[in-house]
Amino acid sequence: MTFTDTLLFLRAWLRDPSMIGAVAPSGAALARLITRDVDPRNGPVIELGPGTGVFTQTLLDRGVPAHRLALIEADPTFANTLTQRFPATRVLNMDAAHLGLSEPLFGSERAGAVVSGLPLLSMPRDKALAIVEGLFSRQLRKDGTFHQFTYGPRCPLPPDELSELGLEATHMGSALLNLPPASVYRFRRRTSISMAI
Numbered sequence: 001m002t003f004t005d006t007l008l009f010l011r012a013w014l015r016d017p018s019m020i021g022a023v024a025p026s027g028a029a030l031a032r033l034i035t036r037d038v039d040p041r042n043g044p045v046i047e048l049g050p051g052t053g054v055f056t057q058t059l060l061d062r063g064v065p066a067h068r069l070a071l072i073e074a075d076p077t078f079a080n081t082l083t084q085r086f087p088a089t090r091v092l093n094m095d096a097a098h099l100g101l102s103e104p105l106f107g108s109e110r111a112g113a114v115v116s117g118l119p120l121l122s123m124p125r126d127k128a129l130a131i132v133e134g135l136f137s138r139q140l141r142k143d144g145t146f147h148q149f150t151y152g153p154r155c156p157l158p159p160d161e162l163s164e165l166g167l168e169a170t171h172m173g174s175a176l177l178n179l180p181p182a183s184v185y186r187f188r189r190r191t192s193i194s195m196a197i
């Protein structure tokens, strides 16, 4: 985490604390954990709320080709920074809530995974649910996975919401040395019996 990135983050947080949801970029351990399960062979990848690009760099390091990585960032300053840092990726300065209304980003080839740094817990519930619903209905393959971190003590989608969305959740682990400590969950379409979290 560089001083420049911390400053960028702090400025963005001062502009809109609830949209940014953190005062500093995520650390390397959280980046490794949230991208651990992403297999570039399963299709293109969408990242939501990349900020300064900590997860983006780790996804590229894991072998996701830049042209098969779409970055969805609502903050225009972060979007500009991402365009400069990762010119071969597709950076879209937009609200992730619109993904459920837009055409699939990679055409007929749906994404194999979505990695999200969105502050789901600080959004209105309707909006958070619409984002997740939109990903599964418009952007992800049938067996595609959604990877989300949270600073909260439990799954960011409670059992009733998981059931409403037809999803199951798996706790992938925690990055206790992250500031603040964070946990990662993986969501996929429910196949048989749902798991209670």
Ligand SMILES: C[S@@+](CC[C@H](N)C(=O)[O-])C[C@H]1O[C@@H](n2cnc3c(N)ncnc32)[C@H](O)[C@@H]1O
Binding pocket: 019, 020, 021, 022, 024, 025, 026, 048, 049, 050, 051, 052, 053, 054, 055, 072, 073, 074, 075, 078, 094, 095, 096, 097, 116, 117, 118, 119
């Ligand atoms: C907690 S920060 C995470 C940044 C980065 N992934 C990290 O871990 O360092 C949340 C990010 O989500 C972005 N964001 C918040 N709401 C958004 C939305 N509705 N659509 C797209 N990006 C959003 C913020 O601008 C910010 O970059």
